[in-house]
Amino acid sequence: MRLTNRYKVVSDKKMTFAEKLYLPAIATGLGITIRHFFKQKVTISYPEVKREYAPVFRGRHVLKRDENGAERCTACGLCALACPAEAITMLAAERKRGEEQLYREEKYAEKYEINMLRCIFCGLCEEACPKEAIFLTDTHVTAEFHRDDFIYGKKQLVEPVDNRIDVSKRGKPSGRL
């Protein structure tokens, strides 16, 4: 089967005199490099010019709050189940009286941890979530000095009340398989 049109048949045939001279080949090679010399450059001067992320970019996770600021996650564990890398662990707890403003559902995640060294950023947790609580954003997981610091807890994952993270551009990934 032919995969591309740019294949070349390799042969061991004897070189002709012109090929043995080697100089025409040098000229051809120089022609190619000189053509590239005047081509449009592909470099992006990073700090001044930034490249747009693709809309499907999958970066670090965020645990969303609802419009009242209550955490949406109900600790159902579907994300952990869906996770192929088994990066997600959680501990469920029952909502006490007076905590309605903090947690939307009666059950909530007391502990929610994602090991960013295990995570492969596939986005299956996002798909599995029935409460639209977890999303992958376009920010990055930053470098750390210790492996422990890569296990993100709720402190890092839940979005701050006063600084909501917009994931509307991503929407519900229902169209995906």
Place this chain on the structure above:
Amino acid sequence: MEIAFYVLAVSAILSALAVVFAKSPVYSVLWLILTFFTIAGQYVLLNAQFLAAVHVIVYAGAIMVLFLFVIMLLNLNIATEPVKPVYMRAYEIVGGCVLCLTMVAAIHTSSFEFTPVNAYDNSIGTIEKLGVTLYNNYIFIFEVSSLLFLAAMIGAVILAKKGDI
């Protein structure tokens, strides 16, 4: 000019002595190169720039590079130098004495009457002069020595090929 001669001569002798007394063979070769340079300097003083340049190219530039090459490949140093048996020492001493004797005899028999040459005559060491002399007066010796080189080259090829021919 006199000063230049003496500086060159003294440094030639000193570096030649250093060749003999240097501990490491690599240093010996380097001192020898310096000796060649001082001799090339003498040639320049005698207005023989061509000889000087050829001397540097052939001796310092080619032959000594090969020497250095071999020494580096063999990685000779003091630790690996084999202990020579006594009879070898004896041979060395006898050989050295014979060489000394020959040189003393040569100096003894040769006359030191110089025929003055105008050292400031620019045409004296030029390629033209040299070529004319070589190809008129010394043509036979010149050709014989070139044959000698040819023989050496063929010998090297045969040694290197060993049985293939």
Place this chain on the structure above:
Amino acid sequence: MLPYIVFKLILVLVILGLTLLIATYSTYAERKIAAFMQDRLGPDRAGKFGLLQPIADAVKFFTKEDFIPAGADRVLFTLAPAIAMSTALMASVVIPFGNSLILNGMEFPLQVANLNIGVLYISGVVSIGVYGIMLGGWASNNKYSLLGSIRAASQMISYEIGMGIAMVAIIMMSGSMSLHDIVQQQAGPIWKWNIFVQPLGFIIFCTCAFAECNRTPFDLPECEQELVGGYHTEYSSMKLGLFLFAEYVNMFVSSALMSAMYFGGYNIPWIEHLNLPHNVETALGSAFFFIKIFFFIAFFMFIRWTIPRFRYDQLMHLGWRILMPLAIVNMLLTGIILLLIQ
């Protein structure tokens, strides 16, 4: 006599400065050209278009730790880059950078020393240059360095022969070993340039010049994939800088030699018909000479980023079994034709 000496001193300083400046900016040009050929931008942070990059490089080289490995021969380790650099600089002494300036009725040639053995002087200096690399490689006490230096030595000895014989053909034609005379004989119409008389000789000379400068496709003494850094594996700081810099100075000198010996040097074709004043003609000629030098430096760089490295046996095969016989044939043909013309 005094103005003559003063002029020579100024000329020496100017040529030294120019050589160093051109070599410095060659490093920048090399990086830029390499980048452009690979569809990149290259250094563009230091100054406008990265024009201050060489200065930044120099500052970095000078401030880095100057390290001598424990097993190294300290004297030779320090001496080697100095030899490499000084021999590279010595060669530019005999290159005629221009005709002559007439000031106050006195003629000042734009050449530091018009030796009557100029061409031989160049090959002598080049053959000494290999000691820098050899000693550096040996003194490092590292097998990669040693392999690199041994490669360098055998490569340089092998290609010197072809180069020398190619130069002999030029010497036979001009009847002089002085570079000034060789350039003078190419004055007049453009077909007086030696490239049109000695095209084969030029190809041989050019190839050998690449090999002598240790430039790709013949950069085996320092090929990264096999020998880490080659002869300068153990070098750091400005000692490494001197080695790298010597390569660029060598490149400048070979470019100057090629344009002087084969491309008419400072002669502009048909300029004598314009009846310009002598000094103006000299200035224009020098500018033209430098343009040719820049062209050859750029050519060196284009070749470097185009052609992959030769294998070592291919290198030796090319040097001994192709270039040397070709050079001898070229020399014989030149001799026969010269005899027939006479």
